[in-house]
Amino acid sequence: MTKPAEISATPQPSLDIVVEISHVTYDYVTDKGSEVRALEDVSLSIERQEFLCIVGASGCGKTTLLQLIAGYLFPTKGRIKFENEEIKGPDWTRGVVFQQPNLYPWLSVEDNVSFGPRMRGLDRRDYQEKVYHFIDLVGLSEFRRHAPYQLSGGMQQRVAIARALVNDPHLLLMDEPFGALDQITRERLQDELLKIFDKTKITVVFITHSVEEAVFLGSRVIVMSPRPGRIFYERGTRLNRAGVPERNRLAPGYTALREEITNQLYQSFSD
Numbered sequence: 001m002t003k004p005a006e007i008s009a010t011p012q013p014s015l016d017i018v019v020e021i022s023h024v025t026y027d028y029v030t031d032k033g034s035e036v037r038a039l040e041d042v043s044l045s046i047e048r049q050e051f052l053c054i055v056g057a058s059g060c061g062k063t064t065l066l067q068l069i070a071g072y073l074f075p076t077k078g079r080i081k082f083e084n085e086e087i088k089g090p091d092w093t094r095g096v097v098f099q100q101p102n103l104y105p106w107l108s109v110e111d112n113v114s115f116g117p118r119m120r121g122l123d124r125r126d127y128q129e130k131v132y133h134f135i136d137l138v139g140l141s142e143f144r145r146h147a148p149y150q151l152s153g154g155m156q157q158r159v160a161i162a163r164a165l166v167n168d169p170h171l172l173l174m175d176e177p178f179g180a181l182d183q184i185t186r187e188r189l190q191d192e193l194l195k196i197f198d199k200t201k202i203t204v205v206f207i208t209h210s211v212e213e214a215v216f217l218g219s220r221v222i223v224m225s226p227r228p229g230r231i232f233y234e235r236g237t238r239l240n241r242a243g244v245p246e247r248n249r250l251a252p253g254y255t256a257l258r259e260e261i262t263n264q265l266y267q268s269f270s271d
Contacts, residue, residue, distance in 0.1 A: 017047060018046050018048045018050075018170065019045070019082055019171065020045055020084075021045070021065075021078070023041050023042070023043055023077065023078040024039060024041070024042045024065075024077065024078035025039055025040050025078055026038045026061070026068065026075055027076045036227070037228040038228060038229060039064055039065060039228060039229045039230075040228035042061075042078070042229065043078075043231070046205065048203050049201050049202075049203055050219055050220060051203075051206065051218050051220075052204065052218060052219070052220050053206045053213070053215075053217055053220070053221045054221075054222045055209065055224070055261070055265060056223060056229065056268070057268075057269070058209070060225060060226050060227055061224060061229025062207045062229070063175055063176075064229070065229065066175050069094065069173060069205065070090055070094055071087045071089040071090040082094065092120060092168075094169055095169035095172050096173045096174075097157075097161055097164050097172065097175070097177045098160070098177065099177060099179050101156040101157050101160040102160065103159055103163075105148050107147075108144065108146060109144045109145070109147075109151070110131060110135065112148065112159055113131050113135055113159060113162045113163045113166055114127060114166065115163060117166060117167065120167075127166065130166055131166055132144075134165050137199070138158035138162045138196070140158055140159065140162070143155065153180065153185070154181055154189055157177055157181070157189060158192070169202065170203065171202070171203045172202050172203065172204045172205070173205050174205065175207045176207050176209065177189075177206075178190065179208070179209065190213060190216055194217065211265060212258055215237065215261060219236070220234060221234065221237060222234045223261060223265050223268055224268070225268040226269060232267075233268070235257075
């Protein structure tokens, strides 16, 4: 019987910083005119080739933080730098995958995946092979002529991931991308995402409500406190995947680590 992979609590060697978040606070005004503080004094560094998972209760500012990194929002206070440049807005170097695939229903899988390079004005000859490559990477080569409505929810999310990757982003931002899927499909896509991560070595920021998902996927897990969102706890944890992601859930210490982070999540409510 093959021995399950082990969990190591030792962080990976430091790499260069991709995202630097410095004392960021974000306020917004509701439709009724009330001012709400979504984030308060958040500081965080994200390393290249890191898989960072962020967990927290609904309304704790997880998605707000992701949107700030994407450039959809701007801090009320503080600064966010991406590759040593202050973020001025969204661009192709930061790909985003949302909870809903948001595919164009009138386009085929292939045309949905190639949408980004086309909008950037690239020559089709320069990106066509890359489109085929990423469609194949997410296991949809035989469906590339299909319309989104002909695909299951999990398959549509694979298209969304391929669409984000085809632009060669330096950072992939994922906002609860598997949250609406059934458990079996969710676990399969978690496995597939790890395989893609291992092949592409892309930096990932992954938002989730699930501690189990965060522990399974992440090389580091951050727990955010309820609003106003702050970084309450963080834990470096790297699964020794040994090329077989499915075995991670059986790894010695996995359950203990999941319980540790779950306890920290509960403690964040009483802090």
